[in-house]
Amino acid sequence: MASQRMEDLTRAAAQAAAREGATFEAEWKPVLLGGLYELSQAPQGKKGSATDAMPANKRQLLDQDLQRELKRCGIPFKRNDKHPVRSLDAQRLLCAVEDAGTRVALAHALFRAYWVENKDVSQQDVLASIAQHHGINDVKDRIQNEKNKDTLRANTEWAAGHGAFGVPSFFVEVDDDLNLFFGNDRTHFAMRRLGVTPEHPLARPLRLQPTLRAAPKQDLVLNFYHDFSSPWSFLGSTQVFRLAEVHGARLVMKPILLGALFREIGTPNVPMLAISSVKRAYGGLDMQDWCAFHDxxxxxxPDDFPLRTVLPLRVAIADPAVTKHIYQAAWTQNKNVGDKDVLRQVLEKAGFDAETLFSQADQQGIKEQLKRNTMEFKDKGGCGVPTFQVGDAGALVWGQDRVNVVADMLSEAAESATAPSSSL
Structure with a gap:
């Protein structure tokens, strides 16, 4: 997907550099994904796939997200029948091409062969047929050439040594300062780092719909599944209230027990502690990027992370108005909101009757509601927080980095007065 957008990204970055009297160069560097997995000590191992270590709910949601993003970006795609296909020879072949333009053209052809034309790019005859169209006839010799093997190995080791754990990885160097951005959905960060103005469409997450507000009599609902224990859920909470307001949607808070969900679907209780240290370190930088992006x-x-959030979640069911205050206390003020005395102080400072809320939170009906929310979310296919849903029958959209998608869904629903499909 990222390869299909590189021409537009490169053009925007070059234009930004030219405005400052600077130069810009984009270089495509082949790496071996299995090598990155091995060097970063990924749980799935050298020969595995990232999805191997995921529960079924997460695999399904990520596949839905992929299909949705492909459609939103207008990128042709057909899952290869033989996936995963061994790409070692194809990557060595790319390393053998010294001319940058030819290498890019060949890379595009190989991506298309794998992800559109359903070809087996592990086969040398397939590679030879593709390479011939780019004036390359000695494919076998190039693949076996020790220099090209060494180049692929060196590229992979350099990338891993600078924090890469998967592909696509974008390394942006400005004034000797090197930054890594991972994934097709982080290119807007790379663009901003390269001086592309925030107003440029490529310097922000993709929007396909203008912001439309629901009609006064239209009951447009935005469900927000969340848990105070998650920093990503906190970031989502900083956006969801405005998102609902500008679209005229009725925001329905759906507190869930994230730990209970994880046990149900087979996810580690604290996922960030179960991933490789390299990926965890990048996650911290990515979180900083999103914090900056969200004003x-x-x-x-919090010092007491991971937080125990059963009581705060029950209180939030009793009165959803406390939600903002609990998130702010936990994730900006270092308050252990799992401690009843601390939570009491937070609630009272915000003007709530803490003892009344605690009494309500202790009622069986509230306790059962939290359990129902959690199981409802699991049964719908949920795998983490925050997760958004437009209407009770709409597609689940996981992640605070998909607010743009949710905004498009709300605009589409406001325009059509019907629940949106999962196509946006």
Missing amino acids: NVPLRF
């Missing part, structure tokens, strides 16, 4: 949200990990 410099002052996120601070």
Whole structure:
């Protein structure tokens, strides 16, 4: 997917550099994904796939997200019948091409062969047929050439040594300062780092619909599944209220027990502690990027992380108006909201009757509601927080980095007065 957008990204970055009297160069560097997995000590191992270590709910949601993003970006795609296909020879072949333009053209052809034309690019005859169209006839010799093997190995080791754990990885160097951005959905960060203005479409997450507001009599609902224990859920909470307001949607808060969900679907209780240290380190940097993007949200990990959030969640069911205040206390003020005395102080400072809320939270009906929310979410295919849903029958959209998608769904629903499909 990222390869299909590189021409537009490169053009925007070059134009930004030219405005400052600077130069810009984009270089495509082949790496071996299995090598990155091995060097970063990924749980799935050298020969595995990232999805191997995922529960079924997460695999399904990520596949839905992929299909949705492909459609939103207008990128042709057909899952290869033989996936995963061994790409070692194809990557060595790319390393053998010294001319940058030819290498890019060949890379595009190989991507298309794998992800559109359903070809087996592990076969040398397939590679030879593709390479011939680019004036390359000695494919076998190039693949076996020790220099090209060494180049692929060196590319992979360099990328891993600078924090890469998967592909696509974008390394952006400005004034000797090197930054890594991972994934097709982080290119807007790379563009901003390269000086592309925030107003440029490529410097922000993709929007396909203008912001439309629901009609006064239209009951447009935005469900927000969340748990105070998650920093990503906190970031989502900083956006969801505005998102609902500008679209005229009725926001329905759906507190869930994230730990109970994880046990149900087979996810580690604290996922970030189960991934490789390299990926965990990048996650921290990525979180900083999103905080800056969301108008410099002052996120601070609480000293008592992971937080125990059963009582705060029950209180939030009793009165959803406390939600903002609990998130702010936990993730900007270093308050252990799982401690009843601390939570009491937070609630009273915000003007709530803490003892009344605690009494309500202790009622069986509230306790059962939290359990129902959690099981409902699991049964719908949920795998993490925050997760958004437009209407009770709409597609689940996982992640605070998909607010743009949710905004498009709300605009589409406001325009059509019907629940949106999962196509946006």
